[in-house]
Amino acid sequence: MTEPLLRIRDLKTWYPVHRGVLARLAGHVRAVDGVSLEVYPGETLGLVGESGCGKSTLARTIMGLEHPTSGEMRLGGAALWPRRHRDTLRLRRRMQMVFQDPYSSLNPRMTILDILAEGLIEHGLIRVRDREAAAAALLAEVGMEPSVLHRYPHEFSGGQRQRISIARAMALRPELVLCDEAVSALDVSVRAQVLNLLLNLRTSHNLAYLFIAHDLGVIRHIAHRVAVMYLGVLVETGPVAEVLDDPVHPYTRALLSAIPVPYSRGRERIVLSGDVPSAARPPSGCRFHTRCPYAVTKCAIETPAMEPFGAPSARRSVACFRATELPGASARIVKPSRN
């Protein structure tokens, strides 16, 4: 198998919490608490989870916008952390990010031309006099007219702004693009346009995406593999169709069954009780045990690790002690072949 483009090992990003007049350290919000994952060249890894589960912090840490507390991150063999300013510049050419809110992620005082050309000039990839042509070419890639180059972000709709954000991310010809809820703020009809654009760019530039979304329809459409996150840790990973059609972890099951799907009647629905616990005081043992319908005593004491599930070729992993004994699980257990 090819080498992974992005490899993360046991990554932790904790935020200190200070209390009182002396601002004494009172604890940590464990936003990301030991995540390991890989993204291969040209592959799209979907990252799903509810708000506050740490998926945005994970992306921001990879991008270098937050500092990790511990762990290892490598992009194509080069360590992403620790790094100096010079390394950051070099790494940003290989890795870019598209944010959720197209209204706050574009500088309102810059023209579209400035927004698109800034990175190219900063990295010394074009001469200043070529910037109009370069920016126009980028706009063409995202399906916009060069006539908009001298306009400002407020003159565009949400969908068009997101196209501009994508063009900006493409400017440096990155290998990996982190999309943090990049289509969530868009209406259904426009969302499809932008997703099509991302699919086209993936093919034409052999891009890898780390695609964060809470909409599983979007994930099913764009991702090859999916990772499910709960309260700072991954609970299940695997190929997108397998995980979404046949979830193993109780949290993945509940998440999927909670989503209203048109054209389906009489589905069994698991309604979880209670809220997501605080990441400052995560539950002991398995973090999901406080809401899990299948929890046993062991789940509150020991923390389940991510273990391969099913045949090795399935490339699925689940962090649950009871993965093989849950309802419906026995049918899909394939004896692991010794190799």
Add this chain to the structure above:
Amino acid sequence: MGQLLDVKGLKTQFFTQDGIVHAVNGISYTVNEGETLGIVGESGCGKSVTAMSLLRLIPSPPGRIVAGSALFRGHDILALPPADLRHVRGRRIAMIFQEPSAALSPLLRVGDQMVEVLRTHGDMTDEAARRIATGWLHKVGIPDPEERMLAYPFHLSGGMIQRVMIAMAMMLEPDLLIADEPTTALDVTIQAQILDLLRATRQSDTALILITHDMGVVWEMCDRIVVMYASRIVEEAPCEQLFHAPGHPYTRALLDSLQSMNQAGSRLTAIEGQVPSPLAYPPGCRFAARCPHAMDRCRREQPPHQRIGPDHHSACFLAGTFGATRGPRKEAGS
């Protein structure tokens, strides 16, 4: 089922520096006793303004209801004097909003806000009101209701506050509950809890208007659906009918784009182009510029609502004639 609400020709406009925004442009619909009506559409289509107009919550200026009537049990609530309106608002028609945390006062305890509502509308002692409020918090599934009565809104999560809002809206046993994107700000597992709760309102004979952009939510919750596009109603139909035999090209395009989402890898069916600006709507059908079936006539004339089945209307010259029945996994006999 009797008719509870009959909205006719409602027109709400906002008078801004840039011109007149035609936010709601002559829409008519009805709500029957105890039913759940879904109003769907994309952002800016006027679905929230429709609901706010009913309760006369439009900020004025710049907004104004310029035409229309809304008969609620035979009385036009758009023409009621303010004193009478107070008996309808909250008591007979209650509303819950998208941002639950912005809908409660941050300075008052949750219990005090609930007691205030009860005592404003009913003659009761503080103690009695407190008992009723605590009982409702329990009913909407809030743990330790006595303790939560003393909490401030910022102590509670978004899901919890939305439960408080539902308790507040339901405790006066209104005839109609308007829920404007009640779960949009919430996570899916919490959304499932809130939808369950709203479903329970039907058992108490309260009719529900559910405003949302999520087609999955309307499919699960609604008896009838009204589809809005660019400040107008383009289609109205019973739920199954709308999803399996949409009568308007816009509805159809929306469903197609949802559908293609579930087929991995293929190109998505997008609706090309953009929604026209409410400052300058085109003269004919407002969807014509994006419609694959548009004819010259569509760009000149506004299509009237045509009946294409029982309770099924569409504002399209080709209503019911384009495309066949659709929908995946259609079981025989359904």
